[in-house]
Amino acid sequence: MEKIFQDGITASCPLPITEHSTVQLGHGSGGKMMNDLISRLFLWAFDNPVLNQMDDHAALDISGTKLAFSTDSFVVDPLFFPGGDIGDLAVNGTINDIAMSGAKPLFLSAGFILEEGFSLTDLKRIVVSMQRAAKEAGVVIVTGDTKVVDKGKGDKVFINTAGIGLIEHNFSISAQAIQPGDAVILSGTLADHGIAILSQREGLSFETTVKSDTAALHSLVSEMLSAGGTAVHALRDPTRGGLAATLNEFAASAGVGIRLDEQRIPVTPAVAGACEMLGIDPLHVANEGKLVAIVAREKAESVLKAMRQNPLGQHSVIIGDVITDSPGMVSMQTKLGAWRIVDMLVGEQLPRIC
């Protein structure tokens, strides 16, 4: 711990940033290594109350207008996969980060990093997919940027989207609002996106094609808020790191325990089969069109009912509850009746999933 800069910036640095001296794939995993890098480098350097909330969006007040602001870069490989492509993923992903604040997504930016030699036909296909996703979601892509890097210094195309949404409600939807007794609701089947990417990448084929669940969830959220109001305590889309990462973050932030019932967690037979074959836990696999909601118990059934009326939430279920015991820990009763701890992954299981 030492001051290394002399320009008024607090620079007592918690070095080493991690136990590694170089970037590892695990630093992009959504798991412990990524959290470590974020808190020990980015939060340390950029330290401010908004960022320190560690939400996937920033809640801002500009001249009395309450906005949600978020960004995501997309580096998924392959670019095209069953159910979607990097284009609709980039639009839906940022919409979802904004939607999880309860905001209405309005505007997106789009930044492209193109590799020299990348097919313009593929680029067009991706851009048309973004156009369609934006139109479907009712958001407008209002500003952008294009950079080109020399061949071998990128990988076809990376897309960054940032988005702005309008927060129209007057309460805070955040991990801090989670209370013991709350219900944990999942909006549908787990692990579809990650397994779709992995199957495509590895050339695996199953009896049924597993499709990515990429979708914009803001309408679902809006209907949940109409049904549940302030009873909707926390919302998040379990992308990288999967449901396990999201719930562990919730448990840690709120200082509560979370208890799941494996039997109630929906996984399609094709995904369950793929996970078993590959030795992957569906709780750790990325989703791109699902959300987890933590809702006050007395409103849980009405929120669930509203969710099931939306095609994107038709398989919604209560999968567990929030408890006072074992704060910071997520546990699950397995189908066989035993209890296990659901931990966050340390490093990378499936790189470049989004």
Next chain:
Amino acid sequence: MEKIFQDGITASCPLPITEHSTVQLGHGSGGKMMNDLISRLFLWAFDNPVLNQMDDHAALDISGTKLAFSTDSFVVDPLFFPGGDIGDLAVNGTINDIAMSGAKPLFLSAGFILEEGFSLTDLKRIVVSMQRAAKEAGVVIVTGDTKVVDKGKGDKVFINTAGIGLIEHNFSISAQAIQPGDAVILSGTLADHGIAILSQREGLSFETTVKSDTAALHSLVSEMLSAGGTAVHALRDPTRGGLAATLNEFAASAGVGIRLDEQRIPVTPAVAGACEMLGIDPLHVANEGKLVAIVAREKAESVLKAMRQNPLGQHSVIIGDVITDSPGMVSMQTKLGAWRIVDMLVGEQLPRIC
């Protein structure tokens, strides 16, 4: 021209997108090839009044609050160069895009695409540089994202920043406001950034080290608006493509001619020498801390005076004027008294300059 999609999206496509079938370095140049890609692909697909303005920012009205929103990805090579690094460049670049609308920049997002194996010490140096630039400019980095790509699929680090600023004035600063008779003001010496990068990259050394001019220009803009008000018709920071690209875009958008006096355009001896040696025209080289203003003639001297009182504008000069003749064209009287046309580059002269 054919309808290829059946989901209500107008998809009569102006194919071929360009005369190439793959992405070329020139598509990121800031010149004609990039403009072509943007208008024939991105504007065609995302078609909306805000984007179609073709400004470096989007001017938005959200519940009566007027905002500027902009994004830029940074892929500069090398990461560290005399006068700056990719970190302060990423902060200042997006601030400047916002500032050119006359807005006060408030919040930034930061998206990192890291290559596996990149030095965490270098990453920290970059992040600290972003911290410092943000602090100096009075903006807050409120949200972010980290992705990691496998070794050989990226190049150390790419950074995307998006930003939000508050527009407090009630007039439009845009190319459309340019009038014949207006003065063209440049805020200082040309081509410092591009030549600094190129010298570092090629291992060139000159008697004087050429430093990048990377700087946040929003305070300079604010002082210009105080002095000139609605007389400040258009503002832009001449980055990729240089002064030549900016003025050609202005001339085309406003349907006017622009006439420059080479003798008045400030270039340091070191930069002039480097440009001569390398056969590069400083009018085509990127700047990262300069702006061009088109100002009504009657207020030009007061705006100039205000600019010169700011350290970032101390070398400001009137370099030319707007004329009715030769609409869409930029011409320049050379030091020898002859007239030449100042054209936009077609392709790429200096790749990965920002």
